[in-house]
Amino acid sequence: MTPAKLAEAVLAAARALFSERGLDPAALPASTTVERPRNPEHGDYASTIALQLAKKVRAQPRDLAAGIADHLGRTPGVKSVEIAGPGFLNIRLDTASAGQLARVVVQTGREYGHSDRLAGQRINLEFVSANPTGPVHIGGARWAALGDALARLLRASGADVGTEYYVNDAGAQIDRFARSLEAAAGGRPVPEDGYAGEYIKQIADAIKKDHPDAGEATFRDEGVARMLREIRTSLADFGVPFDLFFRESDLHSRGELETALARLREQGHVYDAAGAIWLRTTDFGDDKDRVLRKSDGEWTYFAADCAYYLDKRERGFERLMMLLGADHHGYIGRMRAMAACFGDQPERTLEILIGQLVNLVKDGEPLRMSKRAGTVVTIEDLVESIGVDAARYALARFSSDSPIDIDVDLWTRSTRDNPVYYVQYVAARTASVSRNAAEVGLTRGEADDFRPELLGHEKEQDLLKALGDYPAIVAAAAELREPHRVARYLEELAGSYHRFYDNCRILPVGDEPIGDLHRARLWLNDATRTVIANGLDLLGVSAPERM
RNA sequence: GCGCUCGUAGCUCAGCGGAUAGAGCAGCUGCCUUCUAAGCAGUUGGUCGCAGGUUCGAAUCCUGCCGAGCGCGCCA
Numbered sequence: 124m125t126p127a128k129l130a131e132a133v134l135a136a137a138r139a140l141f142s143e144r145g146l147d148p149a150a151l152p153a154s155t156t157v158e159r160p161r162n163p164e165h166g167d168y169a170s171t172i173a174l175q176l177a178k179k180v181r182a183q184p185r186d187l188a189a190g191i192a193d194h195l196g197r198t199p200g201v202k203s204v205e206i207a208g209p210g211f212l213n214i215r216l217d218t219a220s221a222g223q224l225a226r227v228v229v230q231t232g233r234e235y236g237h238s239d240r241l242a243g244q245r246i247n248l249e250f251v252s253a254n255p256t257g258p259v260h261i262g263g264a265r266w267a268a269l270g271d272a273l274a275r276l277l278r279a280s281g282a283d284v285g286t287e288y289y290v291n292d293a294g295a296q297i298d299r300f301a302r303s304l305e306a307a308a309g310g311r312p313v314p315e316d317g318y319a320g321e322y323i324k325q326i327a328d329a330i331k332k333d334h335p336d337a338g339e340a341t342f343r344d345e346g347v348a349r350m351l352r353e354i355r356t357s358l359a360d361f362g363v364p365f366d367l368f369f370r371e372s373d374l375h376s377r378g379e380l381e382t383a384l385a386r387l388r389e390q391g392h393v394y395d396a397a398g399a400i401w402l403r404t405t406d407f408g409d410d411k412d413r414v415l416r417k418s419d420g421e422w423t424y425f426a427a428d429c430a431y432y433l434d435k436r437e438r439g440f441e442r443l444m445m446l447l448g449a450d451h452h453g454y455i456g457r458m459r460a461m462a463a464c465f466g467d468q469p470e471r472t473l474e475i476l477i478g479q480l481v482n483l484v485k486d487g488e489p490l491r492m493s494k495r496a497g498t499v500v501t502i503e504d505l506v507e508s509i510g511v512d513a514a515r516y517a518l519a520r521f522s523s524d525s526p527i528d529i530d531v532d533l534w535t536r537s538t539r540d541n542p543v544y545y546v547q548y549v550a551a552r553t554a555s556v557s558r559n560a561a562e563v564g565l566t567r568g569e570a571d572d573f574r575p576e577l578l579g580h581e582k583e584q585d586l587l588k589a590l591g592d593y594p595a596i597v598a599a600a601a602e603l604r605e606p607h608r609v610a611r612y613l614e615e616l617a618g619s620y621h622r623f624y625d626n627c628r629i630l631p632v633g634d635e636p637i638g639d640l641h642r643a644r645l646w647l648n649d650a651t652r653t654v655i656a657n658g659l660d661l662l663g664v665s666a667p668e669r670m
Numbered sequence: 671g672c673g674c675u676c677g678u679a680g681c682u683c684a685g686c687g688g689a690u691a692g693a694g695c696a697g698c699u700g701c702c703u704u705c706u707a708a709g710c711a712g713u714u715g716g717u718c719g720c721a722g723g724u725u726c727g728a729a730u731c732c733u734g735c736c737g738a739g740c741g742c743g744c745c746a
Contacts, residue, residue: 162689171688174726184726208689209726254746296746399744410672410742417744424746452674453741479675479739521683524675526739528682533695537708540695548708559705603686611684614693621709630705648705670708 124200124220125227126168126591130157132201133170133212136194144190150179156595157214159588166205166213167221167588173210184210222575222643224587228650230570236597236657242281247440248274251358252289255350256300256318257499259357264502265481265527266446268518268663271363272606273446275661280601285440286366288358289431292347293371294424300350301343304330308342326350357502361511362663374430380422383430384415392464402429404460407469413457429461436465436472444474444604446523452477476604478523483508485531509534512664516543519662520610542614543664546655549617550666553652556629560645563630565637567645574639578647582623586647589619593654597661606662613658620651 124132134155141148152175157168173188180187185206192204192212200220205213228235250270253263270286277284291297303317307327313319330337330345337345355368374380384400387393392403398418402425405412415426435443447454455477459469467473483490483500490500490508505514513534520542521527537544560566567573578587592612600608629644631637656666 158688160689161692165689169689174688178726211689291746294746299746397744401744414744419744421744423744449675449740451741455674456742477674525683526676530682533682539708541708542694544708545694548706552706552709556705563705599686605686607684608686611693614684618693622711624705625701625710628705632704670706 124216125224126157126159126595129168129201129214129216130155130170132198133157133172133191133195133214136191136198137172137176139194140187140190146180146182150176159592160213165207165211166203166215167584168214168216170212170214171210173206173212177210188212217576218579218584219576221584221587222578224591225575225578225643225646225650226570226573228590228653229567229646232653233657235653236593237279237281238594238598239281240598241277241601244282244442245440246277246282246284246442246444247287247435247438248277248284248444248446249287249289250446251363252291253354254291254296255347255354256296257320257350258322258501258503259354260499260501261481261483261505261529262448264361264505264514265478265518265523266448267358267361267363267502268515269478269523269606270446272515272519272609272662273444273601273604275663276597276601276606276609279597279661282601285438286364287435288365288368290347290351290368290370291424292351293375293427297343297347298339300346301339303327304342304346305337305339308337361502361506362515369431369434371427371431374427374434375422379430379434380426383433384426386433387415387429387464390464390466402461402464404457404464407460407463409456409460413461425457425461428458429465432458432461432473433465436467441472442474443472444476446476446478449477449479474604476523479526481518481526482528483531484528489528490531505529512547513541513543515663516546516610519606519664522605522607542610544670546610546613546617546659547664547667548670549620550652550655550659551668551670552624553620553648553655554668556624556645556648557652559630560648563637565630565641565645567649568642572639572642573646574643577640577643580623580627582619582626583644583647586616586619586623586651589616590650590654592616593658600661609658609661613655616651616654616658620655623647623651 137151138148141151155172157170160166160169173184173191177184177187188206188210192206195201196204200217202215202217207213248270250266251259251263253259274284274286299317303313303323304327306313306317307324308331313323326346326349329349330342334341334345351368384393387402392406394401394403399414400416401412402415403412413425414423416422455475458475459473462469462473483505508531517529517534533541539545596608596612600606627644629641629648631641659666
């Protein structure tokens with residue numbers, strides 16, 4: 124029995140009690156969950172449903188609990204139900220019922236952990252969006268790892284997700300980039316407000332080689348094109364493909380800023396003052412109004428943001444998510460107000476996720492190692508230092524609210540304190556067990572011959588429970604937009620497997636004949652392999668067959 | 671000044687209102703003639719920043735204070 128099925132049984136028991144006692148069924152929740160008590164004396168699973176219902180129907184929680192326990196105790200697969208404390212239900216499952224989970228997991232395979240709770244939702248997820256004036260730095264790498272994991276999580280929950288990278292290829296910073304390239308190509312020092320770094324020289328030389336009489340316009344177009352190609356490649360090498368690289372210049376060339384302005388004007392939130400055109404974002408809680416078109420006739424960056432917002436919405440996305448660094452949190456107010464100015468409800472259509480910054484550290488000192496950019500650490504530097512798997516895992520394992528230092532030595536170590544290896548080692552071990560089993564002629568056999576009641580060892584039961592937790596973890600991680608929950612879970616699951624492996628011999632020893640217990644444990648081994656692989660996949664980390 | 675985030679073991683961090691707050695590291699001690707020791711077992715370590723409030727129940731929610739980081743342009 125899975126925890127989800129057990130939770131349904133708990134609810135069914137409550138429903139039965141309500142009907143028996145003539146209580147109002149409207150007080151019952153649409154769904155409920157069971158939790159895993161930390162203390163094993165409190166059973167395999169616990170429900171707090173009696174505590175929650177008691178105040179709604181003005182009953183004694185322990186009395187309600189007793190009634191629910193009565194019905195629940197008759198559910199097949201449930202071994203016992205006890206009432207504890209103020210009204211907890213402490214539930215134990217039959218060994219066989221718990222063991223069946225291994226079969227469910229193996230048979231569900233790659234789909235295990237997926238759900239349809241976000242089915243039908245069209246979500247646009249924008250992240251990284253670093254300017255195409257230089258390589259993606261380590262901060263961008265964090266959003267790449269997090270955003271990609273989030274996209275996978277949302278898709279695993281059934282959502283229709285489009286990932287997007289906004290390319291700021293218009294405006295003053297691109298002019299500076301173009302002038303820097305032109306200067307570098309001519310052997311002159313880059314302008315005061317320009318871009319430095321060896322990569323500028325390299326790109327400039329390459330452009331000059333292909334276009335000997337290149338002017339600023341060519342340096343601009345070619346420079347952006349080449350830089351963007353590099354960015355796309357770095358991200359692809361990092362395992363982060365975007366569905367769309369959206370260019371700001373397209374908004375301009377298609378007249379979408381004018382369209383957006385007209386739309387905002389229709390909604391009555393635009394006014395002219397001091398020669399500029401303003402959006403009255405203070406109508407919706409922003410701390411000041413924002414300029415759309417400057418008095419010199421130029422559009423502001425914010426005007427392009429408005430057009431981009433409208434473009435996404437008109438492409439059919441009902442929810443726009445954006446990952447931004449903490450240094451951009453000041454955007455939230457104006458973005459939400461802007462959405463409201465379009466007539467949307469920002470709390471429904473816009474979701475801005477803010478993440479803290481990240482450093483690469485060696486020997487306790489922040490690293491500045493880029494040969495190319497001079498001062499910043501690029502995504503390539505990160506991959507070169509610790510590899511893609513360690514990098515993706517390191518960036519995804521912490522809450523995005525927490526600033527992180529990635530210690531090069533830790534993340535390249537092959538020991539217990541390097542979490543990525545600890546987890547990947549389970550993938551390798553389970554795969555190794557599978558190979559060795561095949562060699563001695565041990566297979567899982569037919570599903571009907573699986574004997575789940577043999578998995579009664581404490582470590583087997585612990586592992587089964589950990590495997591059962593996975594779908595709820597994925598659902599919570601998706602709902603809370605917190606991929607790190609998956610990583611933390613995998614570390615716990617890895618611990619459960621290692622302890623199982625250490626205590627429960629899977630393969631026959633010597634010339635011992637193959638028996639049902641060997642086969643049952645192989646089911647458990649393979650179920651673990653499935654969940655580890657599924658979980659690592661959500662994080663974009665490989666599940667190696669050998670290490 | 672205003673806003674956002676954070677404050678949990680010596681260190682790095684988990685903990686979407688539930689029972690005795692967890693993990694790894696660091697420290698100390700054990701386990702490889704059997705499936706990968708990149709592993710396992712044991713042991714030490716806490717006023718959950720402070721003070722109130724809500725609740726049957728608060729590390730978790732609310733308010734205030736203290737401390738740290740970041741942000742508050744007709745910049746991009």
